Ligand SMILES: CC(C)[C@H](C(=O)O)[C@@H](O)C(=O)O
């Protein structure tokens with residue numbers, strides 16, 4: 016069967032890291048007999064430049080028709096001063112919302128070879144392996160009403176944080192399923208001592224917990240969670256939280272590993288009657304416009320995002336593991352792109368890193 | 376002139392750390408000829424137990440009449456299952472709101488003697504000295520409408536994030552004033568790529584910046600700020616942000632220091648015609664119910680909160696410095712409470728720590 020993949024390289028280093036994924040896909044097509052049907056599209060600044068729109072209906076239609084989408088990165092200083100409504104970010108938020116990608120999986124993983132890259136002490140982060148599950152299509156990112164308005168001569172800016180019970184329930188179910196496949200511990204992060212929206216969140220998580228008696232559930236306030244991530248991140252297995260809290264905590268957790276250029280992510284929709292889910296995969300790092308076009312960016316996060324695609328969209332866990340192991344081995348072999356360079360290692364380009372991975 | 380101070384020991388370790396402050400105040404009254412008029416009141420769980428109300432009108436009136444309030448800590452498992460409206464936290468939020476304490480100063484400071492207590496590598500945090508300024512009476516903590524409601528058979532939980540221009544302006548002015556007294560660098564943290572409320576925030580900060588041409592201003596998205604705090608916290612001098620983001624980031628920054636038991640905070644209102652501000656001082660740590668009553672809690676954060684009171688409410692900067700230097704010296708002398716204990720140091724009780732500080 017053919018696997019339809021939409022590639023959205025986006026901006027900055029997006030296109031060059033994407034090229035390395037393409038090579039991995041070519042290799043898999045040849046050596047592992049997988050049939051990818053690849054289309055390419057524009058998103059973010061690249062789409063603004065071409066169509067004055069960060070996400071066209073055409074790209075969105077392609078995304079809806081694909082079995083999976085792989086995204087590079089969006090944004091850059093060139094588009095920073097555009098009005099709010101047509102910034103590159105709008106494209107990203109719109110594709111998440113329209114595709115219904117409510118479950119954002121953000122692993123924070125420390126690779127043994129890179130433990131020294133963390134700003135945290137080695138014993139605190141060695142072996143770290145957390146999965147942060149962020150709700151991605153609700154909460155304050157999308158709540159109505161929103162805007163800036165003048166009332167009685169005073170200007171107000173406002174946003175609405177809102178969650179319905181079914182919205183919380185579906186993300187909670189994904190979280191518990193994930194905990195069952197991992198170490199059966201789930202920490203739900205909220206601010207239930209201040210925000211009623213997260214009082215409801217906590218209530219629903221507790222109710223869903225009854226269906227997963229094997230999972231040990233805890234609840235933590237977001238301020239404490241941000242402390243605990245710094246104090247002792249290894250206390251966590253799976254964490255689940257709202258869109259906004261997840262944005263902050265998953266970036267914090269990613270930075271604990273010291274190697275952002277290594278971290279993939281997946282955004283999944285609801286399963287249809289055949290168990291298939293809409294899905295978008297992207298590296299955690301941004302578009303890094305300062306180093307774009309120099310062939311020095313780290314392609315591994317995007318390659319690992321592709322591995323997540325194999326695992327979650329195509330049920331090809333073995334092939335995903337093959338790639339993940341190759342990444343470990345390339346690092347063990349001493350190759351490093353500039354962002355993860357360490358004394359005594361060999362600094363290589365984006366292209367050489369991609370090549371070495373394929374050889375491995 | 377008499378300085379009227381309201382002491383609110385609160386719950387857990389609150390009363391015992393407060394007792395050590397009281398001794399420092401007695402010492403100052405005697406040796407430095409300062410005249411404190413001290414009253415005591417209840418807040419949080421202690422007030423719930425006595426009056427079924429986490430903050431009575433009487434305590435609030437005392438707070439409004441005082442020149443400054445010193446708070447221990449509130450909350451504990453005993454009151455965790457109370458309904459949202461009468462939890463200990465309500466008392467804290469109400470006193471902040473009613474007193475108009477919109478500016479929350481949260482220093483994150485690494486004491487040389489304690490640099491090893493951080494989970495971060497020594498070179499990343501040695502000498503760290505950041506001031507986080509958190510807006511404290513607005514934003515999503517207090518925005519209306521809020522609640523949990525059923526609409527068409529589905530339950531929704533919702534909160535409102537709202538800021539008016541004057542609200543942002545007054546906190547921005549405090550931030551710039553503070554930057555002028557420090558290293559003239561201010562980073563304003565928002566999520567202006569997603570939230571209109573913080574588009575307004577950024578706009579107002581930029582406008583106020585024009586009045587402080589000497590201050591170097593930057594703007595950072597909150598997700599990036601949470602990364603940068605972990606990656607390289609020393610890049611920051613003063614940070615200013617919303618109530619919710621400030622809650623999360625200031626706790627993260629506090630944990631970077633590795634010694635929560637050392638960190639004070641101040642919450643200030645607007646200056647009146649005489650330049651006086653309503654003010655409340657409290658340690659950053661919580662009520663630590665697990666160790667309450669054992670005489671092992673660290674009293675230094677509360678003592679340093681008292682030092683902040685001397686500086687900000689009573690213009691007694693020299694006396695504040697006297698206390699801060701005494702704290703440094705006691706640590707250099709090798710004394711440690713359990714929370715900051717290190718090999719080779721002398722573990723002491725709450726009482727002995729207070730005593731040693733006074734001797735110093
Ligand atoms: C670019 C921005 C809109 C986005 C978000 O806030 O969701 C990004 O920070 C992310 O985490 O993917």
Ligand SMILES: CC(C)[C@H](C(=O)O)[C@@H](O)C(=O)O
Nearest residue numbers: 208209238464465467468622
């Ligand atoms: C106890 C809680 C309501 C409070 C807050 O969220 O403001 C606390 O976390 C703080 O930072 O003082």
